[in-house]
Amino acid sequence: MLLSLHVPLGAEDAAEVKGESGLVLEVATAGGKDLRLSKRAALAVGKGESPSALLAAGKYSATWHGMLNLEKRSRVYFSFEGTGAAELFIDGESVLKEAGEMGEGETERLRLNSGQVPIKVVYTSPEDGAGGFRLMWRGREFSKEPVPASVLVHEKSEPLEKAMLVRRGRALFAELKCSQCHEGGKGMPEAGEMAPSLAGVGSRLDAGWMEAWLKDPKSMRAHARMPQVLKNEEDAQHVAAYLEGLKEAEPAKLAGNKAAGGKLFHDLGCIACHRSESGQDMASWATAPIDLFNAGHKYEEGALVAFLKNPGKHHAATRMPDFALEDKEAADLAAFVRSLSSKEKPSFSNGDAAKGKQIVVESHCSQCHEGVEASSASYQPLAAIAKKGSSDKSCLKKGSAVDYGLNAADSEALNAFLEDAQGVKSLAYFNKAEYAHRQFENLNCASCHQMDTQAAELGAVHQFSAKYAGHSEEENTEEAAHGAIAPPALTYIGEKLTIDYMERLFGGKLEYRTRPWVTQRMPAFPSRDALLAEGFAAAYGLGKEEDRGNAEVEQGKTLFGMVGGFGCAACHGAGEAKPIAVFEAPGVNLQFAGDRLRMDFYHRWMRDPQRIDPQTIMPKYFVDENATTLTEPLEGDGQKQMEAIWNWMQSLNEK
Known part of the structure; x- marks a missing residue:
């Protein structure tokens, strides 16, 4: 087994990791190259969509490089999923090549020593630039899964730091509403956003x-x-x-x-x-x-x-x-x-x-705010000011007519963006995965949700509001320790939840709460719902899921039950049926599970819940590769048994 745990590392583990989290991703098209960080060796790009924020749409190549950070000597097999062509290099040696509809090939069993092992993946898209890719692996003690973010690291470099600075400046340019005066293309959704309306x-x-x-x-x-x-x-x-x-x-x-x-x-x-x-x-x-x-x-x-x-x-x-x-x-x-x-x-x-x-x-306030007296204004296009930076009468200069009071770091990022050859043009480009990453930070999602190695911030500050609820700080600390106030982690969000479900969740259109016992509520962000949902999936190399199972449901209902089944009904409700004998806490209603989960993630979870979440009380039903604790029905075939439960859960959505 490669890792005893591959969920986000705790603070005590993170200190042992050498290097920065994630891989370096270089994307190249006929028009140029772009560098950025990538948490996973995965991407999905739609037709007409830019493969990277600073590049125009079209055929592209993507090269991830960095290191696998392994806790112990490991024996693993790697494989690909997606469309296009890909090649994997481990410690400088090519170990797998595949093209077309990928997923059939697999490396020989590789023995990897503990510590850091160099890894490189080279992916080439189809001719129209549309397609996706995921790097997968499996080991003796775990089934095939995407290589998790928690084992991928890279070393810092000046080119990468410069590229990330340009991205920071690009995000600031949009956040400060600069495009309302300096037209530079609005493929980037944030570049077209207005400030609050002043009507009324x-x-x-x-x-x-x-x-x-x-x-x-x-x-x-x-x-x-x-x-x-x-x-x-x-x-x-x-x-x-x-x-x-x-x-x-x-x-x-x-x-x-x-x-x-x-x-x-x-x-x-x-x-x-x-x-x-x-x-x-x-x-x-x-x-x-x-x-x-x-x-x-x-x-x-x-x-x-x-x-x-x-x-x-x-x-x-x-x-x-x-x-x-x-x-x-x-x-x-x-x-x-x-x-x-x-x-x-x-x-x-x-x-x-x-x-x-x-x-x-x-003052031309109507450039940013609707609802006030309109005015016409003529400003230099971005192409004309890109090389001027903070000189002349730039808004970036202290004491200018429009003074943003920028700190040194923000000024450096904005100037880096304006001076980059691809920076200004990039406002016309759009990449869903990068949009979701920016919004994850912009909306402060990490304040409530754990994500990969990033712990939720709420745990550090929730004590400050405990007295408003009549709690002592000690009571609040104990409550947090038992997970009573913890919203779910988002580590697997793009590969766990369907795009349709995420869009309804982010848009505030769900008619139920998945975890009604959690005191926090998932709020809505209606102006971002569809793009966020598609972006989170794309960051994990996935698009819209089509296969939701078939109509056979009776055996799944039996397997759910207490007699002749796995006893799921003890903790999980199913539609109107309530759980029978909850232990520490109830599980999610399986009507909701069938509505929100991707089928691939469901099967991974059912095979080994603790591998995904070591804190879960969900038991493991598989006793070996494809046998569960039940020898009947379906001749004890674990995969078929779990498919039967899945199909039955889908039928609950129709009621």
Whole structure:
């Protein structure tokens, strides 16, 4: 066996790994080359899609190289899945070549010593550039599976660091809405996103807060991306007066319960992204949290409730997730947030709205914000400014007319992007897998979910909100240790969940909760649902799954049962049927399992659950290669038995 565990390494294990996580991936097309990190030797590219963010669509080659980091001497077989052509090199030696519909070939048994073993995979796409690839392996004690991210490492290099810096600058360019003024192509979805709409903003936001924000956004939020456009307090007063006059129907005012809101704040894990008190150490968060102790002054009465119920109504691209809160929940949470205010409410100077309107026109605010007086503006195209960087009147220069207050690292990344020969052109290109990776970071998914070697951040900061729920810090720590507050890990998300299920999950369209006993809820990100679902799958080398099984179900129902079966009904419900004898915690309802799981992952899980999740209490039913603990039905053929259960689970979805 290659590894005693191949799930994400714990902190004590991670320290032993030599090198950085992931492989170096070089993608080459007729138009150039691109370097990036790749957690796995896998990709999937659709027709007309760019194989890498900085390259145009078309036929390409992909070369992964790095090292296998093995805990012990291993005997394994490697194979490929996908379409195209591929060759695998282990320690410099070619051990497998295959072309066409790959998956039939396999290496001879390879004996690999413990430690780091050099690996290289060269893949060539079909002529139209559409196709996918996955590197697989199997060993004496585990069945065929994708080579996991936890055993793949690489060494740092200057070319890779430079390439990743360009990518960072590209993401910042989109995040700062630079494309709204400097047209450079909008194949990159984020490049076309608008800032919050200001239509009717005077009915939502407090005028004093808007005035303070306009004077200096970063004084209100240290990591604000809104630039400082207005250069004196008087202009801010006038613009705030203009915005205060933009009215719409005011939302209903709902009274909330502060104590109930505090408990909900804790139960939902809001502390993972928000600092609730100024005394909480910012260093506790791996990603800078957004302070809430000034948010109570931001919204007009009723508007905060409305925002919590529908965060994307006035800002489709908002990072604030939609938790599908009921009216009472939103009112309670709003009451709690208002109670956190640690400063006096900012005063409103009641400036001249007419002057403010003119300033808005002259400042071209409509380039980023809908709902304000429009203006026409002419800016240099990106191709013309790419070589200028932070010189001249660039927005990247300190004290410019539009001052983003960028730190040195952000300025370096943006300049690297603008100066890269492929950087500016790349805004017209789109790669789903890289989009999903950017959004994983942008939406702070790691705040609640473990991913590969990256632990969830919530465990480090959840103690800060324990008192709001009436818990002591000790109780909260014990609760976390038993997994009661832990959302599922996302390590296998792209190979585990179907695209259809993920799209409904991310879009808030599911009519059930998979794990109703977990206090956190999976929120929705409706503006990103389809692209996120497709992107996560593509990162694992997969597209839409078509085969969902056949209609034979009776034997599967028997195998599920307590008599003549594996006893799954003890822990798992099935549709309306409840579990019979739950031990430590219930399992997911198998109606939902059949709806959400990919068939390949289901079979891997059923063969050896602990290999995927060592903490699971799910038993292992296979006693050897293809025999389970049951000699009947289906002549004790484990694969057929598991297929029967799978087919029966699919029938539950139809009821």
